[in-house]
Amino acid sequence: MQTVLHKAESRGHASHGWLNSYHTFSFAGYSDPSRVHFGVLRVLNDDTVAGGMGFGTHPHDNMEIISIPLSGDLEHKDNMGNHGIIRRGDVQVMSAGTGVAHSEKNHNKDQEVKFLQIWVFPNQRGVKPRYAQQTFRAEDRHNQFQQVISPSPDDAGVWIHQDAWFSLGDFDPGFQTEYQVKKAGNGVYAFVLEGEVTINGQKLHRRDGLGSWDTDSLSIQADSQAQLLLMDVPMSL
Known part of the structure; x- marks a missing residue:
């Protein structure tokens, strides 16, 4: 097994007043040749x-764009x-495919919105653009993984043009x-997302x-009350 560790404080950071963004991988003004992507996972912005x-x-265009709200609207x-x-x-x-234009904004004027913006390279270029969203029950990820992204409309979660599976879990302390x-x-x-976990002996x-x-x-072991996102992706572009 091979691993790469990205500590939270090592991420790129951009503060624009209205936007506070942390970049796990190179994005916009943050460029690190050693942190361009993980397989087909290209962007992970907090x-x-x-x-x-x-x-x-x-x-x-030609990107699978996934948004996961953490709080707010x-x-x-x-x-x-x-x-x-x-x-x-x-x-x-949002499968951008041949091209799509969109806007995103905080629906509320009196509170922040926090979300993950994730980009995945697709396994097909030039597809017809599409949009989808799904609501998932929090109780279905308590001490188990809840699949939220998959490669097929016949599988659990929202499907994308890639052999990728995303799963969320909310774990009690000590859960393995x-x-x-x-x-x-x-x-x-x-x-x-929250708390502390140990994965294959690595404390996070x-x-x-x-x-x-x-x-x-x-x-995987939860060392405290913890929330975890797993992104299971092809390593070859």
Whole structure:
């Protein structure tokens, strides 16, 4: 097994007043040749947007874009005719494909919105753009993994154009489990949302990231009340 550890404090950081963003991988003004991507996982941004503020309409193409709200209400609008709000418990996917333009803003003026913005390289280029979102029950990830992203509309979660599976878990202190890698050759990037966990002997704290590959399973222990996101992705672009 091979691993790469990204401590929370080592991430890139951009503060624009209305936006406070931490970048696990190179993004915008943050560039680190050793941290461009983990397999097909290209962007993992931890964003906080001030009340009433947001990202104006901007384009994307040939990327699977995943938004996972952590708190607050995120308002989405795009040129495919989609307009709605996503909240904690929702997962949103936009397959940019041949091209899409969208905006994201904090729906509320009196509180922040916090969310993860994640980009995954697709396994097909030039697909028809699409939008999807799904609400997941918190109780279905208590001391177990809840699959929220998958490669197929016939599988659990919102599907994307990639052999990737994302799972969320909320764990009690002392809880232990094994995660089986979904596809041979995939790696798993673990991102600690809250609390402390130990994965294959490596202690991780809030917002730490650990990428593991050349293995078929992970041994996970919650060292406190913890929330964890696992991204099981192909390692070859």
